[in-house]
Amino acid sequence: MTNPPSPSHFWRWFDPRNRQVGTWAYILNRITALGLTLYLALHLVALSQLAQGAAVYDNFVALAHNPVFKVGEMLVIAAGLIHGLNGIRIALNSFGIGARLQKSSFLMLMLFALAGIGYFGFIMFFGE
Amino acid sequence: MSNETWKITFLVSRQKAQESRQFQSFEMDVDPDEYVLDGIERIWAFRDRSLTYRHACHHSTCGACGMVINGVEKLTCITPIRSVTSNGGTIKVEPLRNFPVTSDLVVDMRQFYTHLEEARFGQVAPVEEACLPFEKQQIADPSSTYERLVDCIECGLCISACPSALTSSSYLGPAILAAAQQGYMQSKDLQLTHWVDSHDGVWGCHSAFECSEVCPSNVEPGWRIMDMRKIIIARRVRSFFGRT
Amino acid sequence: MIENTSRPKNNEGVGLWLTKIILGLLVIVVLGIHFIINHAVAPGGLLTYADVIRYYKVPIVPVMEIFFLVVVVSHSLLGFRAILLDLNPVAGIRRAIDGILLVAGTAAIVYGAWLVILLASR
Numbered sequence: 195m196t197n198p199p200s201p202s203h204f205w206r207w208f209d210p211r212n213r214q215v216g217t218w219a220y221i222l223n224r225i226t227a228l229g230l231t232l233y234l235a236l237h238l239v240a241l242s243q244l245a246q247g248a249a250v251y252d253n254f255v256a257l258a259h260n261p262v263f264k265v266g267e268m269l270v271i272a273a274g275l276i277h278g279l280n281g282i283r284i285a286l287n288s289f290g291i292g293a294r295l296q297k298s299s300f301l302m303l304m305l306f307a308l309a310g311i312g313y314f315g316f317i318m319f320f321g322e
Numbered sequence: 323m324s325n326e327t328w329k330i331t332f333l334v335s336r337q338k339a340q341e342s343r344q345f346q347s348f349e350m351d352v353d354p355d356e357y358v359l360d361g362i363e364r365i366w367a368f369r370d371r372s373l374t375y376r377h378a379c380h381h382s383t384c385g386a387c388g389m390v391i392n393g394v395e396k397l398t399c400i401t402p403i404r405s406v407t408s409n410g411g412t413i414k415v416e417p418l419r420n421f422p423v424t425s426d427l428v429v430d431m432r433q434f435y436t437h438l439e440e441a442r443f444g445q446v447a448p449v450e451e452a453c454l455p456f457e458k459q460q461i462a463d464p465s466s467t468y469e470r471l472v473d474c475i476e477c478g479l480c481i482s483a484c485p486s487a488l489t490s491s492s493y494l495g496p497a498i499l500a501a502a503q504q505g506y507m508q509s510k511d512l513q514l515t516h517w518v519d520s521h522d523g524v525w526g527c528h529s530a531f532e533c534s535e536v537c538p539s540n541v542e543p544g545w546r547i548m549d550m551r552k553i554i555i556a557r558r559v560r561s562f563f564g565r566t
Numbered sequence: 567m568i569e570n571t572s573r574p575k576n577n578e579g580v581g582l583w584l585t586k587i588i589l590g591l592l593v594i595v596v597l598g599i600h601f602i603i604n605h606a607v608a609p610g611g612l613l614t615y616a617d618v619i620r621y622y623k624v625p626i627v628p629v630m631e632i633f634f635l636v637v638v639v640s641h642s643l644l645g646f647r648a649i650l651l652d653l654n655p656v657a658g659i660r661r662a663i664d665g666i667l668l669v670a671g672t673a674a675i676v677y678g679a680w681l682v683i684l685l686a687s688r
Contacts, residue, residue, distance in 0.1 A: 197343075197429070198422045199491040201653040207485050212393035216531030216544075220485060223528070224649065231642045238678055245684055248615035255613050278594050284529045285587045290552035293545045294456065296531055490654035521578040521651050528652075554580045 226277035279303040328409040335416040354404035375427040385477030390416040395479035395536040418482040437498040443505035480533035496533035496543035503546040589641035622685040635678040
């Protein structure tokens with residue numbers, strides 16, 4: 195690997211080795227951003243089924259009960275919670291609020307995210 | 323110093339001219355309370371005179387000896403060997419990241435120093451301005467005026483650790499942005515806020531705060547970048563409502 | 567004294583960044599409403615075509631969904647653009663990125679809005 199800055203180093207954005215909590219927040223925010231953008235595109239494509247009438251849409255929804263889909267949806271919920279809560283932290287820091295507490299605030303928000311993921315996961319897999 | 327002797331392997335990055343990087347190992351007997359820089363100096367003095375590295379004050383005020391030690395940015399003059407390895411272990415020594423390598427452990431910091439000049443911050447400032455607003459100011463006589471050197475020793479560790487600086491050579495980087503914030507606090511020069519109001523400036527920061535983690539000198543660059551953002555946002559909101 | 571070297575006012579200054587953040591905060595609010603209504607309030611959880619059509623007959627729903635679409639597409643593409651800007655593309659590629667994202671975003675919003683209006687009219 196060359197030493198000066200280079201776009202080819204982008205994979206190291208996602209390398210947490212020897213880094214601190216803030217880098218974990220950075221990595222999670224970036225991965226969830228890309229994942230949610232991809233999901234947004236897929237969601238729009240999926241909703242296009244509605245334009246094709248009842249039979250097509252209802253068949254598609256039946257497909258969505260597949261466990262693989264449910265795991266995918268759980269990942270979307272997790273990404274949404276992590277990205278949203280971390281985004282609040284970043285916004286507050288940039289308005290001069292809590293920048294000195296950025297580590298502890300990130301950990302606290304991720305606990306909330308975990309709680310949310312657990313709640314929605316329970317409903318999706320064990321709820322009615 | 324302790325009475326212990328440890329056997330340590332130094333794995334040192336070697337890179338001359340246009341060659342690709344290689345690692346050369348040196349097995350050393352060291353006192354674990356010595357500093358990493360002491361080990362590097364003995365390698366140069368007694369093992370390989372072609373090794374190039376940068377050093378000066380040996381007490382963390384010049385910023386010259388910054389390197390990446392076992393994957394983390396450190397000032398090697400104040401990094402005890404026992405803090406980065408154990409007896410029989412390895413110390414991997416690399417040059418700072420995100421700078422061109424001149425030779426071995428020496429990197430080219432000319433652009434960095436040029437940008438620091440552009441930030442126009444006074445390196446000696448009244449204590450009130452030199453200190454972070456949330457840190458305790460130690461002043462012997464409140465009725466007198468005191469000045470001190472500002473905290474940044476221009477070591478470049480923050481830029482080495484910054485993920486934004488990893489992929490963009492035009493990103494100013496934490497040290498420069500922190501210097502701009504310090505310069506603005508000293509001079510209230512709006513030109514400085516215009517200078518950093520771009521993706522190459524404060525908006526290229528993505529809040530990893532690695533800069534603050536590795537800074538050896540209490541600059542808190544991450545906090546200063548966020549403070550500069552706050553200043554720019556406030557200026558924009560004020561101008562939106564017709565108030566300068 | 568060295569003057570600041572003139573830097574091209576590129577990419578993302580405070581205006582675009584603030585827009586991205588405000589949109590992000592709006593996404594949180596509207597997504598919350600969207601999620602609760604779609605999956606908790608709406609009868610049947612909108613799992614059949616008939617439920618969806620009935621849902622879109624409520625006048626506020628198409629308005630809310632189109633607003634949500636605009637906000638989330640804009641925030642998403644502004645964020646994606648910021649990630650691409652971190653790669654420090656040259657001016658020509660930067661303009662191409664801006665053009666592609668603008669077209670993609672507009673297309674997504676137009677298509678989504680068309681879909682909403684179509685469903686509301688059924």
